[in-house]
Amino acid sequence: MTARANHPPIYLDYQATTPCDPRVVQAMLPWFTEKFGNPGSITHAYGREAAAAVEAARAEIALLIGAEPREIVFTSGATEANNLAVKGAAHFHRALGKDHVVTLATEHKCVLESCRALEREGFRVTYAPVDRAGLVDPAHIAAALDDRTALVSVMLAHNEIGVIQPIAEIAALARGRGALFHTDAAQAVGKVAIDVGAMGIDLMSISGHKLYGPKGIGVLYVRRRPRARITALIDGGGQERGMRSGTLPTPLCVGLGEAARLARLEMGGEAARLLGLRRRLLAGIGVRVPDAVLNGDAERRLPGNLNLSFPGTTAPALMAACPGLALSTGSACTAAEVEPSYVLRALGLEDGLAAASVRIGLGRYTTEEEVDGAVDALAAAARRLARGGVTSAGAGAT
Amino acid sequence: MSACAYLDWNATAPILPEVQAAMASALAHCGNASSVHRWGRAARQAIEEARRDVAALAGAEPDEIIFTSGGSEANHLALRGFAGPVIASAIEHDSVRGARPDAAILPVLADGSADLAALDRMLGSEAPPVLVSLMLANNETGAIQDVAAAARIAHAHGALLHTDAVQAAGKLALDRRALGADLMTLSAHKIGGPQGVGALVASPDLPLAPLIAGGGQERGRRAGTENFAGIVGFGVAARAALSLRAHGPAIVALRDQAARRLCAIAPGAAVFAAGVARLPNTLCIAMPGVPAATQVMALDLAGVMVSAGAACSSGKLRPSPVLAAMGVPEAVADCAIRISLGWSTTAADLDHLVEAWGALYARTRAHAA
Numbered sequence: 001m002t003a004r005a006n007h008p009p010i011y012l013d014y015q016a017t018t019p020c021d022p023r024v025v026q027a028m029l030p031w032f033t034e035k036f037g038n039p040g041s042i043t044h045a046y047g048r049e050a051a052a053a054v055e056a057a058r059a060e061i062a063l064l065i066g067a068e069p070r071e072i073v074f075t076s077g078a079t080e081a082n083n084l085a086v087k088g089a090a091h092f093h094r095a096l097g098k099d100h101v102v103t104l105a106t107e108h109k110c111v112l113e114s115c116r117a118l119e120r121e122g123f124r125v126t127y128a129p130v131d132r133a134g135l136v137d138p139a140h141i142a143a144a145l146d147d148r149t150a151l152v153s154v155m156l157a158h159n160e161i162g163v164i165q166p167i168a169e170i171a172a173l174a175r176g177r178g179a180l181f182h183t184d185a186a187q188a189v190g191k192v193a194i195d196v197g198a199m200g201i202d203l204m205s206i207s208g209h210k211l212y213g214p215k216g217i218g219v220l221y222v223r224r225r226p227r228a229r230i231t232a233l234i235d236g237g238g239q240e241r242g243m244r245s246g247t248l249p250t251p252l253c254v255g256l257g258e259a260a261r262l263a264r265l266e267m268g269g270e271a272a273r274l275l276g277l278r279r280r281l282l283a284g285i286g287v288r289v290p291d292a293v294l295n296g297d298a299e300r301r302l303p304g305n306l307n308l309s310f311p312g313t314t315a316p317a318l319m320a321a322c323p324g325l326a327l328s329t330g331s332a333c334t335a336a337e338v339e340p341s342y343v344l345r346a347l348g349l350e351d352g353l354a355a356a357s358v359r360i361g362l363g364r365y366t367t368e369e370e371v372d373g374a375v376d377a378l379a380a381a382a383r384r385l386a387r388g389g390v391t392s393a394g395a396g397a398t
Numbered sequence: 399m400s401a402c403a404y405l406d407w408n409a410t411a412p413i414l415p416e417v418q419a420a421m422a423s424a425l426a427h428c429g430n431a432s433s434v435h436r437w438g439r440a441a442r443q444a445i446e447e448a449r450r451d452v453a454a455l456a457g458a459e460p461d462e463i464i465f466t467s468g469g470s471e472a473n474h475l476a477l478r479g480f481a482g483p484v485i486a487s488a489i490e491h492d493s494v495r496g497a498r499p500d501a502a503i504l505p506v507l508a509d510g511s512a513d514l515a516a517l518d519r520m521l522g523s524e525a526p527p528v529l530v531s532l533m534l535a536n537n538e539t540g541a542i543q544d545v546a547a548a549a550r551i552a553h554a555h556g557a558l559l560h561t562d563a564v565q566a567a568g569k570l571a572l573d574r575r576a577l578g579a580d581l582m583t584l585s586a587h588k589i590g591g592p593q594g595v596g597a598l599v600a601s602p603d604l605p606l607a608p609l610i611a612g613g614g615q616e617r618g619r620r621a622g623t624e625n626f627a628g629i630v631g632f633g634v635a636a637r638a639a640l641s642l643r644a645h646g647p648a649i650v651a652l653r654d655q656a657a658r659r660l661c662a663i664a665p666g667a668a669v670f671a672a673g674v675a676r677l678p679n680t681l682c683i684a685m686p687g688v689p690a691a692t693q694v695m696a697l698d699l700a701g702v703m704v705s706a707g708a709a710c711s712s713g714k715l716r717p718s719p720v721l722a723a724m725g726v727p728e729a730v731a732d733c734a735i736r737i738s739l740g741w742s743t744t745a746a747d748l749d750h751l752v753e754a755w756g757a758l759y760a761r762t763r764a765h766a767a
Contacts, residue, residue, distance in 0.1 A: 110612025
């Protein structure tokens with residue numbers, strides 16, 4: 001560990017955020033400086049040039065997910081997109097007599113909090129359970145649906161445990177009952193192939209900074225045929241066809257467009273490489289710490305995600321014992337909380353195992369050497385902590 | 399003469415070089431500010447530094463700054479986050495009207511200033527708690543509102559006051575405490591910072607329902623991974639704004655000289671809100687008989703960039719609700735353009751404007767003759 005003390009830690013938190021790809025930064029920079037116009041300023045060349053750049057970015061994002069450019073609504077990020085989808089779909093359909101939303105107990109906080117806000121307004125929300133592998137049985141969704149269901153919202157790939165849900169099947173169930181289907185695809189876009197048409201998705205949230213793009217930008221995909229109707233969260237200037245007002249941040253839109261273009265071109269090779277690294281890491285841990293437990297389905301998961309419990313340790317102690325690794329316990333949003341993850345509890349994990357879990361995120365810049373270094377550090381720390389008892393080791397954490 | 403004269407600073411300002419430099423290095427940094435590891439903590443520190451800088455610009459405390467995706471969102475958070483009835487002035491930005499279509503409308507006088515006697519009467523008939531929304535300076539005419547007086551009236555009735563200071567920031571000294579504003583909206587890209595970031599200033603004790611719920615960032619008042627580079631850029635721009643305000647008198651001189659020359663060219667030209675205190679950089683002027691669309695197109699072809707009101711959505715030009723609220727006849731309002739200057743505007747830029755405007759005026763006269 002001391003050998004690495006003066007090096008930056010190995011970054012293994014790609015589900016919290018990804019570095020902005022230098023090619024994305026290069027694409028963005030001119031739009032900060034000489035090309036600074038407001039894309040809403042249609043009266044002059046600076047504004048029109050910015051608007052054209054935003055439209056080119058919109059087309060790139062659409063291409064990545066099999067959508068039309070007009071179906072791409074820029075937001076400030078996936079959290080806003082999820083709020084817009086869940087609250088917006090529910091509010092629009094309330095006027096049509098619908099008052100019910102179906103989601104999973106393991107959704108991202110921002111979907112769950114949006115659902116709680118709806119419950120306070122009188123909506124009914126069904127939180128469908130998942131199995132030990134983190135997957136939902138579509139039969140649970142089918143059973144929850146009724147004629148007053150406005151929306152079904154199920155995350156495509158999970159932010160903590162990486163599992164990929166049977167989205168197409170769930171979307172078909174929702175459509176069969178006249179409900180819209182929304183998926184939070186912040187972790188999935190650019191990592192696994194997505195075709196909104198083939199998968200039957202009506203609304204889909206995308207994040208820039210999980211895709212090697214910038215923070216502060218995201219997208220809600222809103223289907224046009226048949227039209228997914230939502231009520232705006234932010235009204236005003238009428239940008240984004242009235243679905244999201246506010247000056248469009250041209251450099252951020254351009255950055256997300258470039259990130260989408262790179263993902264489209266490189267996703268296949270990158271996924272295969274990450275899958276290899278993930279298997280290498282899991283195999284290494286399996287040999288050195290045989291009682292480590294993989295959380296979430298072993299196969300149906302993001303190529304770059306592992307969630308592991310190390311029995312006899314706690315996550316804070318483990319992370320403190322591995323200062324050369326940038327790891328997390330789960331969602332960055334709630335990283336400061338000491339409570340075991342509600343996600344792992346929903347999988348039925350015992351408190352001890354849930355409290356001993358870390359999320360390992362691999363990505364575009366992760367190397368084989370880093371994976372091997374992570375295995376060494378984690379295995380040594382886990383074995384020492386399990387042998388020595390957690391409390392004394394945890395005291396060293398500052 | 400300058401090749402290109404950018405005179406649409408109220409739509410967006412060019413980013414400052416020091417902001418660009420800070421953001422370029424922030425974009426190269428990887429870390430989610432909510433992550434507890436070293437990279438996350440470094441991002442957190444930079445965000446808290448920016449929060450102090452933005453607070454200093456606004457005359458507020460750091461814990462009163464809620465970062466948002468921009469002015470529109472901040473206006474929504476202020477107005478939709480408030481549970482009671484709202485009174486909004488007739489010249490507010492579209493995002494204020496959009497946030498609360500149910501708001502009672504406070505009229506403005508012909509000079510462009512809000513009718514504060516009417517505010518007093520209206521508050522007398524609304525049951526508290528009421529939120530009054532009055533912008534500090536109008537985006538189209540530049541008219542500065544007496545927000546301090548409005549706040550005193552509001553507070554006397556047990557009401558709260560929100561001020562949209564998006565256009566005022568960087569052009570006027572802001573002091574939230576002296577103004578008595580309970581809530582204040584700011585935007586980075588109007589002060590040389592990046593697009594896509596803004597802030598709502600609000601006391602931590604003020605009850606405010608979040609517009610965007612989720613991970614609990616910004617003390618639970620605005621969820622979502624922080625726009626790290628954007629916030630860093632906002633902080634640098636806020637610091638710079640304190641010194642850029644010194645350009646104010648020079649900008650006023652350039653503007654007023656240009657206004658005199660335009661009025662000399664077109665004797666019937668009308669300058670709006672000329673009788674009240676205005677932002678140093680804003681000139682809203684009508685060339686009689688020539689539609690704004692014709693003017694902005696002709697000026698654009700000549701390399702002069704202005705606007706015909708707010709730069710939002712629209713893709714189409716529409717009559718300004720601000721001028722309508724001032725009682726300007728539609729035929730006159732339809733001929734109004736907005737010229738807005740900034741710290742890098744030169745006398746040559748305004749020569750360019752005056753020449754292009756004069757040429758257009760001469761052409762239209764020739765047609766009419």
